[in-house]
Amino acid sequence: MTRRTAAHPDLTRTDVAAPFFSTWRVGTPERQRQAVEAIARAWERRPWPGEGLQAYHVYTGHDGETLMHHSRWVSEQAYEAFSKTRRQERVDEIDTAVPDIERLGLHRYRYHRSRERAAGDERTPGLIVTVRIGFEEAAAGRRADWIDLVLKALADEPAEHRGLIAAHFHLSTDGSHVLNYAEWESAPAYDEALAAPGRGIGAATELWERVRTYPGVTGFTGSRYDHALGLVPS
Known part of the structure; x- marks a missing residue:
């Protein structure tokens, strides 16, 4: 049953x-x-x-x-x-x-890779954020490379946002986009990350600039869920 x-x-x-x-x-x-x-x-x-x-x-x-x-x-x-x-x-x-x-x-x-939760982190996500990243048809084969770049940028951030529990990246089977399913501690924690220029998610680093300007990326669409x-x- x-x-x-x-x-x-x-x-x-x-x-x-x-x-x-x-x-x-x-x-x-x-x-x-x-x-x-x-x-x-x-x-x-x-x-x-x-x-x-x-x-x-x-x-x-x-x-x-x-x-x-x-x-x-x-x-x-x-x-x-x-x-x-x-x-x-x-x-x-x-x-x-x-x-x-x-x-x-x-x-x-198809699931590709994650920024997994830290060892011993037992928090239940209070917010799910999905981000759909569109790719040109000719760039479909480079989507996995883009995900790898994002994970490297996350690992190299100057100040970690503790509100981010984990982020899971998926490749659409039609080649059109990547889906990031991100688990956050709460909506305020996510808002804090968005409102913090120069630190945390999307910090002003060379790696994040490469993520944002990656060839073949056509746009980002985000949604919030409970x-x-x-x-x-x-």
Whole structure:
């Protein structure tokens, strides 16, 4: 069967070969809450899809309009089998409870590398920040090099921001972008990092300038989320 968990996903697990992210637009904070509960009911009433799915997590956007979904599959084939046989009944139940959900698309990824949490750091993230970094088609093969440069820039910063717990970088399978899923202690800690020129995240260093001006990067889009629901096999 299926059970809820308050635990955040471990994005460094090696048994998840197909991490997926998708976004729904539901319109209001109240509909965000209703949709999360509808998802929980639709899943808890049914058997877990099987060993092909390691976990499914839902996040509420700070914009008050969106939900982010993160499903962790052992393979794309496992997802395709679920989609053909078990997905639609869940979708129908959710749409009956919360009509007119706008589904903005599913994106498939491969996990690449992380700035992992420090040894002994047991903090639960109070904020999830996702940053989508677009790349020109001709630069798709250099995305891993860009991630490696970011991690080096983080390691060489003159003043570490302790509010950053971890950051996990994923390569989209279509070659179009990188997704950074960053775990922060809290929204104020993230705001402090953004408001601190010359230190911490994005400091005025040569490495960060190379990150920002890397050839082939087309732009950055960031979003803030709260972890709202975790579903795992019971």
